[in-house]
Amino acid sequence: LPPVGLAAAPLWRTGARALSTQPQPDTSSTTTITDATGRPDETPYQPVRDAPPKSDPNYPWKWHSFLPEHTYKPNLNVDLKRHVQPTGFSDRFAYYTVKFLRFFADAFFQRRYGHRAVVLETVAAVPGMVGGMMLHLQCLRRFRQSGGWIRVLLEEAENERMHLMVYMSIAQPRALERALVILAQAGFFSFYTLLYTISPKTAHRLVGYLEEEAIVSYTEYLKDIDDGRIPNIPAPPIAIDYWQLDPNARLRDVVLATRADEAHHRDVNHLRANLIKAHRGDPAPYAALKHGEVDPSQYGS
């Protein structure tokens, strides 16, 4: 067998052929098409830094879920302690709703942080998609551009879905958790869409607070790794490629990268809530798209 990097036909094409000979999963449903492997590719590890110019369509890039240009180095210098003090009914509603949801998550998962990540990332990927869609539809109705916010929100949704893919290669969800995810999505999708319709400000504030809690959870995860309660296994290849980590990176580095992303989402969503609160139409800051530094209290002059 030739090594991955030297395969004669690009994976973008051979992948298709390989899939077609496999048994078809889930044929019971009318919405049948998902990747038949259902999991990140298990072919030998090929690091991102060997990627050719992204204009080359023949490169045998191994991931179907993302491309070299979607990878980045997480901003590990991000302020982890930042908290927006709730002021007014809207903020307090968002704050206490999140505290209420956290109570159930803590009771259910306790210290199984891998499982917690797998289940909660399926929920975390909902708000960006809902917000992006609502803003997209609104911009179309008003013949306006969004100032870059649609793309920022959709990128957040993609980023959260990548978190899910990464933690899927660390912890497999149990049957009960798979069922729970379907219920949680139905409930949270409906709730968040309704909330976004009534008050986008409250909706973005709620995500800001959800992300504050996500930082707490991933910090606890880190502590259990450092205390030896959770083995610090080698980082899965998908995480190494997605965050441009060192080839010898371990679980600890993966959790650090994830936590940095959550802090970024926190800042972007608090910023947007603050802007709506101040009746301002500022475009999305460049850093919001680029996983850079965003301070939700610094806007305008």
Next chain:
Amino acid sequence: LPPVGLAAAPLWRTGARALSTQPQPDTSSTTTITDATGRPDETPYQPVRDAPPKSDPNYPWKWHSFLPEHTYKPNLNVDLKRHVQPTGFSDRFAYYTVKFLRFFADAFFQRRYGHRAVVLETVAAVPGMVGGMMLHLQCLRRFRQSGGWIRVLLEEAENERMHLMVYMSIAQPRALERALVILAQAGFFSFYTLLYTISPKTAHRLVGYLEEEAIVSYTEYLKDIDDGRIPNIPAPPIAIDYWQLDPNARLRDVVLATRADEAHHRDVNHLRANLIKAHRGDPAPYAALKHGEVDPSQYGS
């Protein structure tokens, strides 16, 4: 006044300040935040090829609706005559629904192709967003990746929204058309979401046929330009930047670029409908994301 390229502070920041001193539009609505200018920037034309490496956040890029890395050269060699013969109930339902919708569009707009573009692009931007969202939610529920299809569909939605921004700088929608767009979005969004829930195959086929009709309309638009019935005005700066056109490009070049995009959407959606029909889980071809050549009949081996 310094030229745009030499401004002291980047537009990503000064834009925010400038907006805050303007009167706030649309304060009657609870969903207040859209760009306060509501229109593409009217600052002097700055071509894309002068853009610095996209890693430089200080570059005074003038557009809030897209960035240099979202620009591309449209594939003008695309096959304009390609047609997928409807076979089976699903295909025929899609085909005749599109023919039925075309009847009303023709009666309403007749030869006002600029207005037709502005109104119909608000509808064209809906399917990619709905499909991308549905697939995103499905992938989360099943703990799976989509094989790149989510990104392909969301990029289609963004591309259609950019079409809208471009034609907004050519034709202003009338009051009746603005009202019509709100009704059309409510109707088409509900219809398409329901259709996508029942049969993603039929939904993608329908978009394929919609795009076949879009090609016909933009070809008629071109003919009226060539016959002198519509003046071949200079291309708006937003179109020159978005499609990397020549600085002296004219309306004709803009319509050519738009039509090439529609042909690309046609091929991508017919391909996906064909894949679902064949019960295949192939990942999205690389070219689908890159505005490259996609042949809906060529897949697998």
